Amino acid sequence: MLVERILSCPACGGGLRASRFARSVDCPFCGNQVHLDPSVVSAARYREALATWKAPPEGTDLLAGDGWEIGPRIALGESSDLHPARRARAPTEQVLVKLLREPEHAGLLAREAATLAGLDRVDGRGAAIVGARTPRLVTHGVIEAGPHRGRRALVLRATPGFRVTLGARVRAGAIPAVASVWVWRRTLEALAALHRAGLGHGAILPPHLLLEDGEHGVQLLGFSAAGPLGSRLPFRNRAWGPVYGGATVLTPALDVAMSARTIAWAVGGDPATAEAPVPEAYAEVLRDAAAGRHPDAWTLREWLASVARTAFGPPSFHPLVPLT
Numbered sequence: 001m002l003v004e005r006i007l008s009c010p011a012c013g014g015g016l017r018a019s020r021f022a023r024s025v026d027c028p029f030c031g032n033q034v035h036l037d038p039s040v041v042s043a044a045r046y047r048e049a050l051a052t053w054k055a056p057p058e059g060t061d062l063l064a065g066d067g068w069e070i071g072p073r074i075a076l077g078e079s080s081d082l083h084p085a086r087r088a089r090a091p092t093e094q095v096l097v098k099l100l101r102e103p104e105h106a107g108l109l110a111r112e113a114a115t116l117a118g119l120d121r122v123d124g125r126g127a128a129i130v131g132a133r134t135p136r137l138v139t140h141g142v143i144e145a146g147p148h149r150g151r152r153a154l155v156l157r158a159t160p161g162f163r164v165t166l167g168a169r170v171r172a173g174a175i176p177a178v179a180s181v182w183v184w185r186r187t188l189e190a191l192a193a194l195h196r197a198g199l200g201h202g203a204i205l206p207p208h209l210l211l212e213d214g215e216h217g218v219q220l221l222g223f224s225a226a227g228p229l230g231s232r233l234p235f236r237n238r239a240w241g242p243v244y245g246g247a248t249v250l251t252p253a254l255d256v257a258m259s260a261r262t263i264a265w266a267v268g269g270d271p272a273t274a275e276a277p278v279p280e281a282y283a284e285v286l287r288d289a290a291a292g293r294h295p296d297a298w299t300l301r302e303w304l305a306s307v308a309r310t311a312f313g314p315p316s317f318h319p320l321v322p323l324t
Contacts, residue, residue: 007025007034007036009027009029009030009032009034010032010034011027011030011032011034012027012029012030012032014027014028014029014030016028016034018036022036023035023036024036053089054066054067054089055067056068056088056089056145056146057088059146059147060088060146061143061145061146061147061148061149061153062143062144062145062146063139063141063142063143063144063153063155064139064140064141064155066087066088066089066139067087067088067089067146068085068086068087068088068095068097068146068155069085069086069087069088070083070084070085070097070099070147070148071083071084071085072084074163074164074165074168075165075167075168075207075221076207077098077101077207077222077237078102078105078235078237078238078239079100079101079102079105079108079109080098080099080100080101080102080105080109080154080224081098081099081101082096082097082098082099082165082207082221083096083097083098083099084096084097084158084163085097085155093138093157094158094160095138095155095156095157095158096135096155096156096157096158096221097153097154097155097156098112098153098154098155098156099148099151099152099153100151100152100153101151103152105224106152108224108225108234108235109140109152109154109224110140111224111226111227111234112154112222112223112224112226113137113140113154115199115223115224115226115227116134116135116136116137116154116156116223117137118199119134119136119137119197120136120137122193122197127193129189129190129192129193130190130193130194130197132219133186133189133190133193133218133219133220134190134194134219134220134223135156135157135158135159135219135220135221136156136157137154137155137156137157138155138156138157139155140152140153140154140155141153156221159212159219161212161213161214161215161217162210162211162212162213162217162219163210163213164210164211164213165206165207165208165209165210165211165221166183166206166207166209166210166211166262166266167205167206167207167208167209168207169211169320170206170265170266174266174267174268175266175267175320176267176318177267177276177277177278177279177282177311177312178308178311178312178316178318179216179318179319179320180263180266180267180278181282181304181307181308181311181312182216182318183209183211183216183218183263183266183320184259184260184263184304185216185301185304185305186216186217186218187204187209187218187220187259187262187263188256188259188297188298188300188301188304189297189298189301190218190219190220191204191220191252191255191256191259191297192296192297192298192301194220194226194255195229195252195255195297198228198229199226199227199228199229200226200227200228200229200231200250200251200252200254200255201220201222201223201225201226201250201255202225202226202227202233202234202250202254202255203222203223203224203225203226203237203258204220204243204255204258204259204262205222205237205240205243205258205262206240206262206265206266207221207222207240208220208221208222209221209262211320212320213320214319214320215319215320216319216320225250226250227250228250229250229251229252230249230250230251231249231250232248232249232250233247233248233249233250233254240271242261242270242271242272243258243261243262243265243271244258245257245258245261245290251295252295252296252297253292253295255297256289256292256294256295256296256297256300257289257290257291257292259289259297260274260285260286260287260289260290260294261274261290263276263286264276264286264290269286273287273290274286274287274289274290274291275287278311279310279311279312280311281307281310281311282307282308282311282312285300285303285304285307
């Protein structure tokens with residue numbers, strides 16, 4: 001019999017040997033039957049089991065005491081790469097990992113982590129929307145060991161079904177204009193909640209809109225430029241310069257204008273002017289929003305329902321099927 005515990009008899013003080021599965025044991029000195037409490041766990045055994053469970057398998061990345069299996073890159077940012085990943089243990093957890101590619105931008109990743117942590121404190125009517133439309137922070141820091149050792153990482157909780165960014169998808173072909181209305185509305189929902197919480201996003205770009213497979217769900221990524229409304233825009237992604245316009249300050253109008261230019265680009269239009277090959281009723285709203293004439297995200301979100309009916313007829317479902 002494997003000896004797991006050495007105890008003392010409460011009657012005579014003699015030593016008792018009990019297996020880990022035993023519920024009672026007879027004292028070999030006085031014959032007293034001792035009942036064992038099944039809820040009592042040796043602290044040393046618990047720590048040993050926990051350490052074994054958490055120990056990352058060989059070949060995985062170690063961050064904040066946990067092992068992570070990081071998959072192929074799904075999006076390329078200005079200074080970071082986005083990867084799907086999972087905890088390297090069971091039960092596991094599906095996550096997204098943002099790996100810093102340019103070490104000099106470490107401050108931006110720290111800024112993003114602080115902003116995402118602050119989203120957990122959003123309350124009121126915007127809390128549910130923020131929870132559904134933005135990622136939750138799991139952990140962040142420098143990877144201590146593994147294939148990506150030394151790289152700074154941000155780990156975000158993944159939502160099932162969200163795995164392709166608008167930027168990655170559109171490289172394979174523009175999305176239908178009728179579907180783009182609903183992608184835009186979901187984006188505006190998230191922006192309205194952020195603005196009510198006093199935050200500007202500052203980087204509504206195609207790589208920062210994560211799409212839901214077969215649906216029109218959208219989550220916002222790329223919070224490294226986000227901050228209090230009225231603060232200075234900390235940086236601009238050089239690859240998407242036309243989407244920013246000439247803005248230098250975080251405002252609701254900037255986020256809405258960037259969302260309009262991003263949607264115009266997604267349907268095959270010009271991100272600088274928001275001119276797009278769509279019905280005129282819809283094209284006019286894209287141009288006006290890009291020009292700052294629709295600064296309130298929620299008001300525009302509501303107005304788009306009427307615009308869509310005029311441009312495309314009664315509501316109908318047009319699922320977005322990933323092309324990558």
